[in-house]
Amino acid sequence: MLEIPCPFCGPRPEVEFRCGGEADIRRPADPDRCSDRAWTDYLWNRTNPKGVHRERWWHVHGCRRWFVVSRHTVSDTILAVSDSGQTAQPQETAADG
């Protein structure tokens, strides 16, 4: 079980949270005009990296707020946590391995 550092409440056991999947997925600005391929990519395709994953978590049995976690998907180590109110940063930093 993960120990997740909620930016608002501090470290709590995973059972208090719900994972909301990959972060930084943006809805195409004009769905009527975007290509089927771009819409498919938005709806269904996921990065699913073997490496650092930016993902959204919801502290459902706590403060009930959403935030973003960077976690390595091989070691499950949590590398960074940020308030999801901030604009998403392209992932460039944390070591991949």
Place this chain on the structure above:
Amino acid sequence: MRRGRYSFAALVRHALSGHRRWPPAWRRREPKRAYDVVIVGGGGHGLATAYYLAAEHGVRDVAVVEKGWIGGGNTGRNTTIIRSNYLHPESIALYDHALRLWPTLSLELDFNIMFSDRGVMMLAHDLHDERILKRHIHANRLLGVDNRWLSPAEAKAFCPPLNIDPRARYPVLGAALQERGGVARHDAVAWGYARAADRLGVHILEGIEVKAIRRRGDRVLGVETDRGVIAAGRIGVVVAGHSSVVLGTAGLRLPIESFPLQALVSEPVKPVFPCVVMSNRVHAYISQSDKGELVIGAGTDQYVSYSQRGGIQVIRHNLEAILELFPIFARLRLMRQWAGIVDVTPDRSPIIGPTPIRGLYVNAGWGTGGFKATPGSGHLFAWTLAHEEPHPIVAPFGLDRFESGRLIDESAAAAVAH
């Protein structure tokens, strides 16, 4: 009689030399520089594909490239439930094609894969479950696939350890039974296909990892491995949880996420559990192996991971449910726990067929429930690779369905991992 066939006579002959002279079931080969077809991934699906390519299509210049040992992925980690009672006609055709290959597979491969059609029973705990299961029963029977409804008493007669007390935490309102369903020995399936493919000239290359797919423009050229480049004009990628990683090297993005899925086994006991029981509602499934161990499957973790571990809360929840359904197991000890990395699609149906890159084919997204499909998946994927077009049964399962919107939603059939 062909040399090297397993038989009673061979057993007697080898007994005389103390069973020390059995030849290896498949040979260790040096990779060639090029093959007609390269299969990436030596799980059951990849090995079956190679076997049927050689056996049914005369395509024998084939290599199966496996980064670890064959069957060491989900094939050797699954709870081996086999059934075909899915909801949609496309899926019923796909899974029943596989189910019809299981009963004679030992004969075909000359390898005892221990298929046992002991019946798969799926429990209903509330009205919603009951409606869903009955809808499946009707859908199956309309297409001539067996599946029938059992009352709680009938369910208990079929599986005596089941607790059908109406005041139980998870009352049993009834069950759907597919009698042709059952289990098989997972390792033997991988080994049997490997041995049969090897005899037809297929190279089984273990301990070689594919690092990247090579392409020029929209045509595939081969694979880069940690032992050098292997050229091939046709490549089938069958790597389950690693599909996004391997196909990502060809520039593809997939509608797949990888999650750990856990299973456990108990200490061995005498035969006590005659069938397979699944409960989607409480996320539990259980059977007894021929060794006597109870084989218990749990759920996936909620986050993407390649860690092959799985969270303790997942199995705890699972075992609580198992003990509510089967209180007699309360004092059994568990021996082992493990996880595999399953490749889950949005509609819980697999992805089989061509990719936008010519010569590059994918067979993935079987998620929590692809063992049952192993022979059928290999059979149809081999056809697809040999003809360079999707077999009619797999045609609806192409990658293009996510763009066309023609999804095949099996989340009710596959809500539980099996």
